[in-house]
Amino acid sequence: MIPLPPPPDILLQALPAIGFFDIMVTEELMTWTGAGIIVILIGVSAFFSSSEIAMFSLPSHRVDALVEEGLPGADMISHLKSDPHRLLVTILVGNNLVNIAMTSIATTLLGFYFGGATAAVLSTLGITAVVLLFGESVPKSYAIENTETWSRRVARPLKYSEYLLLPLVVLFDYLTKLINSITGGEMAIESTYITRDEIQGMIETGERQGVLNEDEHEMLQRIFRFNNTIAKEVMTPRLDMTAVPKTASVDEAIETLVHSGHERVPVYEKSLDNVVGIIHIRDLIRESTYGENSDIELDDVIQPTLHIPESKNADELLAEMRENRIQMVIVIDEFGTTEGLITMEDMVEKIVGDILEGEEEEPIEFLDTDTAIVQGKLNIDEINDELDIELPEGEEFETVAGFIFNRAGRLVEEDETIAYDGVRLRVERVEDTRILNVRVSKINGVERDATETPTNMKSQ
Known part of the structure; x- marks a missing residue:
């Protein structure tokens, strides 16, 4: 049976009789030493806590930049962050060992002056604060x-801490991975603190x-939305397309372009379903006016294009x-x-907003x-x-x-009018x-109660 440690009263009685290197161990000496x-x-606790925030708040692109600049400690930061899970385990093991040690020492010291339960409560509250x-x-x-700057300062001491705590770090590193494999958890605790949603939240706050x-706010939001946009949402629909048949003459094609106000248009053979x-x-103007061949046909100036599915991601x-240097594609x-x-202009407008020309109408005109x-x-x-409303989107319509x-x-x-969910x-x-x-129009509360049902249409 393992003997229990003597109570504080017995320790106090024994203190005057104990000495090391002619130094008498007294209650006062132990108190000050423990403090x-x-x-x-x-x-040490502050070191580990600040290291965690500094190391995991430093984005990878900044680490690469620091290494390229050759700043002291940058290489060590890169080395530590190459295995972020090991780094996190090192910090957590060190921090928890230190905090537990503080609580134990404080409980022992307070035990000299108070009862066991009182000492434990005071130690817990005091050390926590x-x-x-x-x-x-x-x-x-x-x-x-x-x-x-702090990451560069703590990088080398953190590496030394890993060496010092290596057995515990290896053990808990293995146990964490084992438990995650059993529970199906992901090793994401060491990932960056900044997520896509948080960036969008920062834009709103900004x-x-x-x-x-x-x-600026609207443009940044459009960039985020662009990643989830498909070709069908960007395209000019078939009914609004201006095109010329392959059998048209050069003069007819020029006339069509001038009247439509477009710089380029598709050329089709037999029908719009066969754009060539x-x-x-x-x-057209260069070849017809300055070209060597006076009998120029559309075939001589047709440029190739891409045919892409309506579900293609706008980002891709x-x-x-850009890679194929094509200004217009067919959906x-x-x-x-x-x-x-x-067109390339359609893609750019999805990010920067509508680029209006001449007497072109605003797509959204606010009356109030x-x-x-x-x-x-x-x-x-x-x-x-734009209107802060919530009309639904369906597969049949966009x-x-x-x-x-x-x-x-x-x-x-x-x-004719339709009302739906306060609109x-x-x-x-x-x-x-x-x-x-x-x-x-947004419908106010009183009017909303008296309005027609969502599926009901009527003439005004």
Whole structure:
């Protein structure tokens, strides 16, 4: 049976009789020695806490930049962050050992003056307060403000700590991976503290606090949305396409381009479902006016293009267009039917906003804070963002015109309205069967209770 340690009273009685190197161990000496050790351990705790924040707040691209600049400690930071899980385990093992040691020493010292239970309570409360203030809050605040410089300072001591605690680090590193493999957990605890959602949250905060103006905020949000955009959401639909048949003469093609106001248009053979390429008005005028051959035909100036599926990611499409130096692509559906076209300008507008020319209409024109005239071809997500509403998006439709047709179940006429979830949509302008403009209004509480049901259409 293992003997229990003597109670504090027995230790106090024995103290005057114990000495080392002619130094008499007294109650006062043990108290001051223990207090000094606790102060040192608080410093070590602060070191580990601040190291964790500094090392894991430092993004990888900044680590590479520090290494390229040849700054002291940069290589060690890179080495430590090459195995982030091992680094995190080292910090956690060291920090917990130090904090537990502080609590144990404080309990022993307070046991000289108070009862066992009282000493334990005082030690727990006291050490907790001290560690939170001097071992966590203050050092972590400093590390956040001085991430790069502090990371370079603590990198080498952290490596020494790993060597010193190697048996425990290896053991807990293995146990953590083992438990994660059993529970199905991921090794993500050492990943960067910044996520995509947090970046978007910082953008919102930046606008509220005046760091970003409204235009900058909107452009950054468009960049995030662009990654989730598909070709069908960007394209000019088939009905709005201007194209020329392959059998047209050069003069006819030039006339079509001039009247449409476009620099380039698709060329088709027999029907729009068989687009063979693109022509540019510059090439037509140059060859017809200054070319050596007076009998020039469209075949001589047609440039190749890409046919891409309507589900293609806009991010990938933009990279492909840049790589192939193509300014216009044709969008097709699963049956190979032409659905529309996309220009480089369309892609850029998705990020920077609409680039209007001449008398071109604004896609969204606000009449007041709760009412706007929008183009029927606008995507629902754009309208939701601009008006802060929540119209649904479906697989059958992506535009506000498509939403109205879907709710009505038939062709609609001007001045017809539809109400949905606190929003009233009034058809302002129709051309043939197409909805060109829609008045979108938010409905207040009283009016919302009395309004028509979402599926009900009526003439005003």
